[in-house]
Amino acid sequence: MRFKIHRYNPETDKKPYMQDFELEIDSSRMVRDALIRIKAQDESLVFRHSCGEGVCGSDAINMNGINGLGCLTRLSSLKQPIEIRPVPGMPIIRDLVVNMDQFFNQYRAIKPYLTVNDPEPEVEYKQTPEQRDKLDGLYECILCGCCSTFCPSFWWNPDKFRGPAALLQAYRFLADSRDQATTERLEELDGPYRMFRCHTIMNCVNVCPKGLNPTKAINEIKKMMLKDML
Amino acid sequence: MTLPKRKFDTLVIGAGGGGLRAALQLAQADASVAVVSKVFPTRSHTVAAQGGMNAALANVSPDNWHWHMYDTVKGSDYLGDQDAIEYMCRAAAKTVIELEHAGVPFSRMENGSIYQRPFGGQSQNFGGDQAARTCAAADRTGHAILHSLYQQNIRSKTHFFDEYFAIDLVKDEEGFVLGAVVLEIETGEPLLIEARTTLLATGGAGQLFRTNTNAHINTGDGLAMALRAGVPLQDMEFFQFHPTGIAGKGMLISEAARGEGGYLVNKDGERFMERYAPHAKDLASRDVVSRSISIEVKEGRGCGPNGDYIHLKLDHLGPEVLDKRLPAISESIRTFLGVDPSKDLVPIYPTAHYTMGGIPTNKSGQVVVPVDTGEEVIPGLYAAGECACVSVHGANRLGGNSLLDIVVFGRAAGNDIIEFLKENPYHRRMSQDSVDQALSRIARWDQKGEGESVDTLRRELQTTMEEYCGVFRTEEILSEGLGKVLELEQRMSQVRLQDHSKIFNTARIEAMELENLIDIGVATVTSALARQESRGAHSRVDYPKRDDVHWMKHSLYYKENRRLDYKPVRTKPLTVESFPPKDRVY
Ligand SMILES: Cc1cc2nc3c(=O)[nH]c(=O)nc-3n(C[C@H](O)[C@H](O)[C@H](O)COP(=O)(O)OP(=O)(O)OC[C@H]3O[C@@H](n4cnc5c(N)ncnc54)[C@H](O)[C@@H]3O)c2cc1C
Ligand code: SF4
Numbered sequence: 047m048r049f050k051i052h053r054y055n056p057e058t059d060k061k062p063y064m065q066d067f068e069l070e071i072d073s074s075r076m077v078r079d080a081l082i083r084i085k086a087q088d089e090s091l092v093f094r095h096s097c098g099e100g101v102c103g104s105d106a107i108n109m110n111g112i113n114g115l116g117c118l119t120r121l122s123s124l125k126q127p128i129e130i131r132p133v134p135g136m137p138i139i140r141d142l143v144v145n146m147d148q149f150f151n152q153y154r155a156i157k158p159y160l161t162v163n164d165p166e167p168e169v170e171y172k173q174t175p176e177q178r179d180k181l182d183g184l185y186e187c188i189l190c191g192c193c194s195t196f197c198p199s200f201w202w203n204p205d206k207f208r209g210p211a212a213l214l215q216a217y218r219f220l221a222d223s224r225d226q227a228t229t230e231r232l233e234e235l236d237g238p239y240r241m242f243r244c245h246t247i248m249n250c251v252n253v254c255p256k257g258l259n260p261t262k263a264i265n266e267i268k269k270m271m272l273k274d275m276l
Numbered sequence: 277m278t279l280p281k282r283k284f285d286t287l288v289i290g291a292g293g294g295g296l297r298a299a300l301q302l303a304q305a306d307a308s309v310a311v312v313s314k315v316f317p318t319r320s321h322t323v324a325a326q327g328g329m330n331a332a333l334a335n336v337s338p339d340n341w342h343w344h345m346y347d348t349v350k351g352s353d354y355l356g357d358q359d360a361i362e363y364m365c366r367a368a369a370k371t372v373i374e375l376e377h378a379g380v381p382f383s384r385m386e387n388g389s390i391y392q393r394p395f396g397g398q399s400q401n402f403g404g405d406q407a408a409r410t411c412a413a414a415d416r417t418g419h420a421i422l423h424s425l426y427q428q429n430i431r432s433k434t435h436f437f438d439e440y441f442a443i444d445l446v447k448d449e450e451g452f453v454l455g456a457v458v459l460e461i462e463t464g465e466p467l468l469i470e471a472r473t474t475l476l477a478t479g480g481a482g483q484l485f486r487t488n489t490n491a492h493i494n495t496g497d498g499l500a501m502a503l504r505a506g507v508p509l510q511d512m513e514f515f516q517f518h519p520t521g522i523a524g525k526g527m528l529i530s531e532a533a534r535g536e537g538g539y540l541v542n543k544d545g546e547r548f549m550e551r552y553a554p555h556a557k558d559l560a561s562r563d564v565v566s567r568s569i570s571i572e573v574k575e576g577r578g579c580g581p582n583g584d585y586i587h588l589k590l591d592h593l594g595p596e597v598l599d600k601r602l603p604a605i606s607e608s609i610r611t612f613l614g615v616d617p618s619k620d621l622v623p624i625y626p627t628a629h630y631t632m633g634g635i636p637t638n639k640s641g642q643v644v645v646p647v648d649t650g651e652e653v654i655p656g657l658y659a660a661g662e663c664a665c666v667s668v669h670g671a672n673r674l675g676g677n678s679l680l681d682i683v684v685f686g687r688a689a690g691n692d693i694i695e696f697l698k699e700n701p702y703h704r705r706m707s708q709d710s711v712d713q714a715l716s717r718i719a720r721w722d723q724k725g726e727g728e729s730v731d732t733l734r735r736e737l738q739t740t741m742e743e744y745c746g747v748f749r750t751e752e753i754l755s756e757g758l759g760k761v762l763e764l765e766q767r768m769s770q771v772r773l774q775d776h777s778k779i780f781n782t783a784r785i786e787a788m789e790l791e792n793l794i795d796i797g798v799a800t801v802t803s804a805l806a807r808q809e810s811r812g813a814h815s816r817v818d819y820p821k822r823d824d825v826h827w828m829k830h831s832l833y834y835k836e837n838r839r840l841d842y843k844p845v846r847t848k849p850l851t852v853e854s855f856p857p858k859d860r861v862y
Contacts (some may be wrong), residue, residue: 089783159427160379172388240692
């Protein structure tokens with residue numbers, strides 16, 4: 047199979063370039079398998095990866111123009127030559143590795159932790175199965191960044207717009223029957239940028255490898271804000 | 277070149293469940309904590325844990341911690357230390373509640389309490405009916421726990437060094453451990469982190485084996501760091517093979533699949549576990565189920581064109597259970613096998629999974645080494661999680677007991693560190709020698725020229741371990757295996773990197789990981805060759821029986837001269853009566 051892979055080593059390269067590789071590999075394998083095999087031939091190729099089964103979120107990359115996880119993307123689903131680039135819009139460190147600081151800063155900014163002000167009981171906080179169901183489609187996020195780094199609003203304002211992943215997590219806590227910081231959370235997201243930069247382009251939904259829906263979460267937050275105002 | 281330095285009260289190496297639980301305890305006690313991880317914290321392999329975490333909450337079946345303790349001692353094939361096991365089982369309920377309060381989205385019962393499922397080796401009333409003791413967040417429990425712990429650490433302002441690779445511990449002349457030399461992966465520059473205590477929470481070493489359920493990063497670095505610091509490794513011959521890895525690929529299908537009612541069948545469609553474990557059947561202990569699968573395949577009852585795997589049957593569970601209780605596993609089966617668990621049988625085979633052995637600690641997480649009359653603590657050094665050997669798992673870990681282990685002992689280590697910091701308020705002067713030694717590990721990879729590649733040796737190591745140190749072992753096979761890993765150790769000095777750049781040089785990281793793996797491989801085979809009995813996961817065809825007279829003891833492997841030593845199992849619990857060894861039937 048034929049590949050074109052984004053290369054850039056700031057120590058030796060003036061600017062990034064695309065390098066061709068050919069590899070004999072069963073096309074039912076995943077893109078990550080191919081990258082590992084290529085690295086065995088050319089150890090200078092650099093990419094992040096770890097669990098190999100789509101739960102650690104390390105290997106977000108851009109394949110033929112679309113963001114996804116290398117470990118979950120079958121080679122046969124991609125047209126050759128397969129073009130592999132880093133996820134767009136982020137500062138490139140080397141080859142396929144980008145600096146994700148902005149992404150994590152936005153995640154931290156939504157205060158992604160359960161906040162309860164009442165004294166702690168000696169047993170679990172009770173939650174009915176129906177209340178717990180509300181967290182499905184939210185808590186599964188693996189922070190891979192496929193969504194936010196494929197979102198034009200995030201490219202333009204990575205310092206001000208929280209981005210789809212962080213907003214999905216904001217809603218994960220708003221939707222949690224145990225959480226008591228609803229008002230603070232909603233206030234924090236108000237204003238022209240933090241959430242309202244979302245223009246419902248829906249790129250996030252299309253690329254999320256876990257099938258999550260940040261756009262829907264953003265809508266739910268808007269509904270909560272409206273209710274809060276009334 | 278002057279080596280940049282940072283100074284903290286305490287250093288935690290590893291940001292999985294073990295490291296993050298310890299860090300949280302410390303940060304909440306206002307200690308300054310540095311957490312070093314070679315990957316972003318939520319990428320640690322705790323994230324992959326599926327089935328759940330054991331605690332006798334009795335939400336589903338009658339239960340208490342004492343029954344849990346019995347099951348764990350029996351599961352360990354009587355090699356577990358009963359004081360530590362009692363401590364863990366007593367602490368379990370509280371620990372789960374703390375996690376729930378921290379935000380873990382556990383699945384729920386109708387009355388709003390935490391959902392629990394049956395897992396292997398669990399019984400009511402000391403060996404009676406099946407218990408349901410495993411607290412679960414669908415089949416994404418590890419993900420749920422790891423993310424919640426990271427989130428609470430953000431709240432507590434823990435200091436994270438993400439994508440820093442720990443090279444080696446540093447000490448002073450008196451043997452106090454005073455921090456570590458680490459490498460910033462992005463810049464390729466070393467950094468010295470000084471701390472009054474250091475906790476190793478670096479996880480397991482599943483990458484020793486070719487087919488495994490572990491992540492690329494599970495290379496047992498902390499185990500090798502301990503070995504190089506003169507600390508022995510305990511019970512390394514006990515490596516768990518999980519019965520149900522996806523055949524040929526290794527991704528795990530959690531025991532939850534059998535806990536929720538799935539079972540194994542051979543090529544004749546026979547539910548063969550009924551023959552091997554008439555009572556517990558598919559929910560017997562993992563060592564028992566893995567051996568049974570291997571025997572079925574060996575005796576020609578395997579499935580598929582080559583008869584080299586077994587089928588897991590889930591299609592009778594119905595969409596409700598598959599979608600609600602096993603959603604991630606179902607998705608994995610579809611993605612990696614292209615089959616539909618609601619219609620098709622799933623090919624599985626025993627797969628290297630869990631490192632029972634590790635750095636010897638007591639139940640406060642302090643690293644202990646034997647001296648003439650007993651044990652001595654290594655001042656300033658702690659270990660918790662899969663890299664530690666407390667030992668609560670002994671010769672065979674029960675499913676759902678590792679998430680429990682990492683959180684209980686991560687927390688306990690945090691508490692003991694707080695005490696140590698009070699008693700040792702000042703930083704000590706480290707020995708330049710030990711810093712230089714760590715730096716020389718990095719410098720070694722600057723050697724240029726032709727040589728073998730890291731990739732070649734890693735692959736050879738993994739196939740060797742699988743062939744010569746797998747589910748069934750004999751003197752002959754193990755001796756040959758030892759020869760092979762020692763040869764790899766020799767050849768390692770001839771390995772050269774071609775990439776000598778600094779920035780995000782993952783080839784250099786992988787080279788140092790391979791050095792670690794080889795040390796651990798030698799430790800594992802050496803310990804396995806010496807133990808002339810079958811116990812738990814260590815199954816010697818030439819010594820098929822457990823031998824409590826000669827072998828009810830922990831092995832300790834030292835790197836220097838590959839020396840082995842032994843220490844007694846702690847059979848005396850904290851408060852209850854000891855469980856004496858019995859025949860282990862399921
Ligand atoms: C697929 C799978 C499913 C499982 N399911 C269950 C289950 O359902 N129930 C259960 O009880 N157990 C389960 N287990 C076992 C359990 O998940 C692990 O034993 C446990 O999570 C290990 O946690 P840990 O904190 O010790 O290590 P890990 O989570 O592996 O974390 C290790 C940390 O150390 C860091 N690290 C390692 N080396 C270095 C270095 N040199 N420098 C810097 N950082 C380093 C890593 O970056 C990482 O942060 C499962 C295991 C697997 C593989
Ligand atoms: S929402 Fe989906 S794409 Fe975005 S970070 Fe989470 S898992 Fe990745």
